Amino acid sequence: RRWYDRGREAMAKCHPQRGAGDARENCAPLLVDDVLTPDEADALVAAADASGGYRRPNPAHRTEELPAFLTEKTELVAKAQRAVIAALQEHCGAGELIEVATLVKKYDASAPGSAFGAGLPQHKDHGRFSATVLIGDGFFGGGGTRFEDFDNVTLFPAKGAAVIHGAMVRHGSDPAQKGVRVILALFFDEDHCNVAAEFQLSLLVGVVSVLAAFALGYFLLFMDFEETTARREAPVEAASARDTMSYYGRRLVEFGLLGEHFDERTETWTIDTDGDLIRKLRILWGATAPSDAPCPFDAATVVVYAYIAVMTNEAARAKLLAEYCGDGRPGIVIGGLLDVFLNPGGGRVAAVSDVLTTMATAVAAKKSPTCPIA
Ligand SMILES: O=C(O)CCC(=O)C(=O)O
Ligand SMILES: [Fe+2]
The missing domain is CATH 2.60.120.620 (q2cbj1_9rhob like domain)
Known part of the structure; x- marks a missing residue:
């Protein structure tokens, strides 16, 4: 074989x-x-x-x-x-x-x-x-x-x-x-299904590796050494972010999405950006995406849907809306997740909030969310 x-x-x-x-x-x-x-x-x-x-x-x-x-x-x-x-x-x-x-x-x-x-x-x-x-x-x-x-x-x-x-x-x-x-x-x-998910991941890693190899070759050919040195001296942005632990954060931890990134003592969680998170989210997406989800497979929507998917009941949904939309600070937790995931260097918070607000409004209206960022 x-x-x-x-x-x-x-x-x-x-x-x-x-x-x-x-x-x-x-x-x-x-x-x-x-x-x-x-x-x-x-x-x-x-x-x-x-x-x-x-x-x-x-x-x-x-x-x-x-x-x-x-x-x-x-x-x-x-x-x-x-x-x-x-x-x-x-x-x-x-x-x-x-x-x-x-x-x-x-x-x-x-x-x-x-x-x-x-x-x-x-x-x-x-x-x-x-x-x-x-x-x-x-x-x-x-x-x-x-x-x-x-x-x-x-x-x-x-x-x-x-x-x-x-x-x-x-x-x-x-x-x-x-x-x-x-x-x-x-x-x-x-x-x-586990084998299938691993196989799909290995194909993805293969494709990404080939692209990365080309990109590296291109970079080595044309890079400007002085500028690179200057950049290296700039303060290193942490490729992780912390957020207040919430009920949903706990659910994510329990279902293995955030691995060891939960600190019991301070009740904070740290999101890794090393690819493990998205791998698990992809598996979770396959296991829990709403069947009427109209979004094509897309990194950011996966995070949103995975997040919404763990909120499996009315009380949890109401809590999400009250906690993250009711007080004018939409999407703190999921916003943090998305922001880190999409852009480890920072920024993009406004776009992230828009995504969450659209999703949360659709969920509240019991409508199937449309895809705001595909
Ligand atoms: O406690 C029960 O009867 C049901 C438990 C359950 O549905 C669950 O843990 O997902
Ligand atoms: Fe159950």
Whole structure:
């Protein structure tokens, strides 16, 4: 086999992209019993509590999240993954799956916060397939996984059982009225889509490298040495920027978009411009772009859409609009992202704000955004 055959096969298999008609991502919800025994579920909650790694992604929600992928994978998490993957293969026609994200989530009805209580508004997930394993059932009232797209059917797995479904099916958890509900949330995508994304990236890197080689040759032929020396002495602009940590920033961090660039102590994040960010955004774009997105693939719109795509619910959207458009300072966070990404040296803030304002207005009006910068 030629070197690129695997990548081409993966691309063919991965098509259509998420949101473009792969029926499996709309796979109907199903209860799967005995993913873990009740004792194993208790042990997993105890291990999660002992890790001390819980974070609150949104102060308005009484929800704490422990990104299990940051901790050592326990055998219990691996067992749950094997069981739900087998069920997704049987029920939804899934193929070989890879992990997109794995989280332990704790919904505590007595924790401070008000917006949505101890639950999650309706949303779609990352990846193509999702599973929620109930591991802590010390709650009363509410607390089921509700599926808006399926006549609001609400499923209540027993402790150690799971709900599985396609990631594009809208769902959320009704707030627990009393006590604490704990789940293991598992998100998957097809393995060949990962291979396809890597292959597309390698092609892009190849093309860019050839262009860069030509540009370098041209530069070496014609460069003006004196001017270059002068430039080298000019103060070096930092190729990164800092911004105030927000809920959305946290989501980006959690989904691996900003890597290690989050400083817990100062609650600030630093955006890298080394290409890793855009690589991940491209993969995320493939996994989460709105299906009616009219923009052609374009670096800046990818950032905007990726950002909007992580805001999977009404509350988050309202918060975005209030936070970034309501007070006359549109787009601080996303503006910072775009500005750094497009122009590490600075500038371009006004253009960036225009992009965000257009997008945010379209989102608020529930219209599909047109492409302001393509
Ligand atoms: O808690 C639940 O029942 C659903 C969790 C969920 O949808 C998620 O974590 O994405
Ligand atoms: Fe979900």
